[in-house]
Amino acid sequence: MPLFVKAGSIIPMGPFIQYSTEKTDPLEIRIYPGANGEFTIYEDENDNYNYEKGVYSLILFKWIDGQKILTIDDRKGEFPGMLKKRTFNIVIVGEKCGKGVEMPSSFLKTVQYTGKKTLVHF
Numbered sequence: 001m002p003l004f005v006k007a008g009s010i011i012p013m014g015p016f017i018q019y020s021t022e023k024t025d026p027l028e029i030r031i032y033p034g035a036n037g038e039f040t041i042y043e044d045e046n047d048n049y050n051y052e053k054g055v056y057s058l059i060l061f062k063w064i065d066g067q068k069i070l071t072i073d074d075r076k077g078e079f080p081g082m083l084k085k086r087t088f089n090i091v092i093v094g095e096k097c098g099k100g101v102e103m104p105s106s107f108l109k110t111v112q113y114t115g116k117k118t119l120v121h122f
Contacts (some may be wrong), residue, residue, distance in 0.1 A: 005035030005093075009059050012041060013101070021046045026087035028107070030098050031063050031070065039063045045079050055079045058114075059086075068122040075115035084114045090120060 005011070009032040015026035026060040033038075044056035070090065089107035091098040097108075109120055 005032045008037030008063060008065065010037050010039035010080075012039070023083060024111055025083055026089050027109075028089045028091060029061065029070075031090065031092045032072055033063075033065055033092055033094075034070075035058065036065050043079070043082060045081065048067060050079065057082055066083060070116045070120040070122070072120070074117045084115065087111070089114055092122060 008051065011030045011032070012032060013028040017024060027041075039061045041059040041061070042056060044051040049054075054077065057075050057077040058078055059075050060071075062071040062073070063069075064071070072088065086110040090109040090111065092108055093099070111118055111120055
């Protein structure tokens with residue numbers, strides 16, 4: 001079944017997991033070019049209500065289409081057991097890459113993220 005995705009969308013994709021608290025790293029970040037866009041990754045402990053007390057983290061991704069720049073902002077917040085370092089494999093979706101649910105064998109860029117703002121130029 002075809003899936004239509006709006007230009008400017010940023011969609012994180014991870015490996016298939018067996019249970020909800022399984023750590024997923026690396027994450028594939030698919031960017032659908034053609035417009036500016038943004039997306040926030042929200043993570044928490046997954047097994048309690050501490051998020052109601054602000055125990056979670058947010059990572060904002062911003063895509064500036066005209067300049068072909070992806071900004072990964074500073075991480076906001078933290079929680080026990082969170083991954084301090086993340087690997088983001090970046091794919092700009094086109095005719096030859098980023099189709100389907102399977103992880104590609106190669107990526108346009110790989111970012112080793114440590115929670116600090118990062119600019120990725122394409």
